[in-house]
Amino acid sequence: MKAWFFVLFAAVAPACVATVHTDVPTSPEPAKTYVIYLHGRIIENAGPRPTDPRFGLYDYPAVLGALASRGAVVISAQRPPDTDMNAYAGIVVAQVEELIDRGVPPENIVVAGFSKGGGIAIRVSSILRRPQVRFVLLAACSRGSMPIQLRLTGHVLSVYEASDTLATSCQSLAELTEQPQSFKEIKIATGNLHGAFYLPHVEWVEPVLDWVHRAGD
Template identity: 25%
Template sequence: MNQLLKLFFAFSLTLLSTFAGFSQSKTPNKDQRYIYFLHNKFVEENALNAAHPEYGKAEYNEILASFRKDNFIVFSEIRKKNTNAYDYAEKITKQIKKQLKNEVPPNKITVIGTSKGGYIAQYVSTFLANPDVNFVFIGCYMDTDIQEIPDINYCGNILTIYEKSDIYGVDATKRKETSKLKINHFKQIELNTNLKHGFLYKAADNWIVPCKKWANGNYDLN
């Protein structure tokens, strides 16, 4: 039993260190690229095998597997129910700052968020205020955000992806124009799947492939 407990705690510590993403080495691999993936609210509130009545199951593990298949180191966790987006963004920001302190190049770090996770990612962009870090905001902007969430300012290399039939994610040009921090690159992709907000539940290439290109520094998305 003692041996089993030791193995369990060792595995738990490995998971924690993987999510934290802090390199203990003073000479990290400068070519390695990292992704922080922040999931949508449905995953926060339901078991992974639960199906949304309209959109179906959220393919969280499949999304992570797709990024890892392309050699990204992926940091992610299922958040606790009713997680405060502002506070959680501060936590992620601290983790990224530790990576930067350990000499990970900022352009090798990409924060990708879907729906609520996308709003958390927007706060990370604001708090970090580093124009060389990459961000992808997916299905997470409405024009009313300018008045209702005035403290968000985009900063970094910003890609937004939204679906034409989704009322919860639209063209974010207004947010770009009102942001007071430096944006090195800004690009938007409009999808036309007719899946409404459900498009981001799927581990689909139509949004995952552009994320990978952006995380690899391909800001033209060619």
């Protein structure tokens, strides 16, 4: 049986209890939205609620609850230490293809990643090349150079924090010769550096949920 657990999420939706899967459900509902969330590096080594001396508490369960708070089915698992980004991207590509094979329309699938998880999401986008699949990149583009072979495909939302010293805009990646189907970027300003995405702050959660659920379309 696939592993799953309940998350009680109080910060955005106090009465919401969400089911979060660690792998693709055996019988997914095609009408639902599926969000595959890829966490940051610190979770690999320190567990689901670590504290960084610079950025504070990373509340991974609360982030999952926030992403599920409007009814999306969230799929997320803690990666092992020192996970290879390219290898794990292959696992996520297989999850996306499995959802599609089980009847979920590609436009109902969102791959979201923060920091190292965002780097994995970029690689999934580059490998997958399904134009209808959607991607959320949270502080995903480092201030150093990106591997030249990476390309964004599908529909992409990028969110980055103005005070972040580790990550910046993904605009340059979106402007390469091969471009995604669509690209939207939001800069937030919480003053919390890279830790802006450690907690489900409304500044990033609300626009991400609006985009995931296509509010206003």
